[in-house]
Amino acid sequence: MHPGNEAVISIVYCYCIDVFDAVMKTLPYAVTYEYIPFELPNGMSAGTYDDLIYRVYLGKFDAVVGDTTIVAHRSRNVDFTLPYTESGVSMIVPIKDNKKKNAWVFLKPLTWDLWVTSACFFVFIGFVVWVLEHRINEDFLGPIECQVGTSFWFSFSTMVFSQRERVISNLARFVVIVWYFVVLILTQSYTASLTSHLTVQQLKPTITDFRELIKRGENVGYQKGSFVSGILKQLGFNENKLIDYNSPEECDEFFKKGSAKGGIAAAFNEVPFMRLFIGQYCSKYTMTEPTFKTAGFGFVTTLQLSEFSVNSLYNLLDFVSHFACRSSPLHSPLVLDVSRAILNVTESEKMKEIEDAYFKKLASCPESSTLVSSNSLGLNSFWGLFLIAGIAAILALIIFMVISSTSTGMC
Structure with missing residues (x-):
């Protein structure tokens, strides 16, 4: 018992108290205890954490239940059990x-290598369609500059599917269908990424x-x-x-x-x-x-097995009351037993229930990754599509050359 204090049991509903109660219930023998707030009559804290630990060393308290972290200089005077919380200072x-909004934000959805690759493939597909069509399709006839312009116009207009030129050759139709598939995925991905860059917060x-x-x-x-x-x-x-x-x-x-x-x-x-x-x-x-x-928060035991008072660093107006650590004079006989009890509690469903009761609200907070828009789309995400389009175009050219060498025309 704390000298000069009446035996008043304070039921303190906080995380550390619940963990401590659960630990004490798992001991193979009964231990009675009471919680005595470490505070002044006005409700303010009666001292620092080191002051609290030192009072245990002086014998004014048997143990401590509070957010006292296990650190080296404190362990010189008191014993700590195994920690039961995650450790560290962050x-x-x-x-x-x-x-950052700027005039060039429309370029950010794609990386430079994807932009360059896409442009090269637009030119390449336009060239392939011209090779397959210019001998049999009037839309691709005329002076050389008109043929080049028509080919490029046809290829780049596939981005919005607004080309006016007809495609007659079956090989050209095959190439264009495959290219439509690639363009559809590219444009949809670009639209989604641009929307993300313009509207989603990028919190850093x-x-x-x-x-x-x-x-x-x-x-x-x-x-x-x-x-x-x-x-x-x-x-x-x-x-x-x-x-x-x-x-x-x-x-x-x-x-x-x-x-x-x-x-x-x-x-x-x-x-x-x-x-x-x-x-x-x-x-x-x-x-x-x-x-x-750091070593985290832990519990220790008192020198008396039958009855002891526990000093709770609990203050309804103080944020620190949500966590606990327990300390006692050196060589306390209950340290090993309480440490084993902590292991039993932390490995059981009881610890999860206690943590959910106090930390479940964290689940309502979105993860930081969901608050930040995705990075620019790169070539590594689309090289398979370009490979398919390239193989289709080259295969069509090979077939066209084989047929052209054995026939004067083709459909």
């Missing part, structure tokens, strides 16, 4: 529409490298009382550029202000917190690499 930045992170933040001298945010501030200082951030926040709403307000007006350009926090933040503001922010490794 960066969140605003996303912006990276789409405003910053992708933390070194860019340091170089620019931008302000960055971190959760108040978190060890993340130490990581930021080690990375090279100026302490004057570090701004702490107490809630996701306050973090969002700092982002709205921007670094130039006393706000922030990026925020750093542990991955579980970032998942909650992104779930709340998925249309405005994104999580970027790299992720700095």
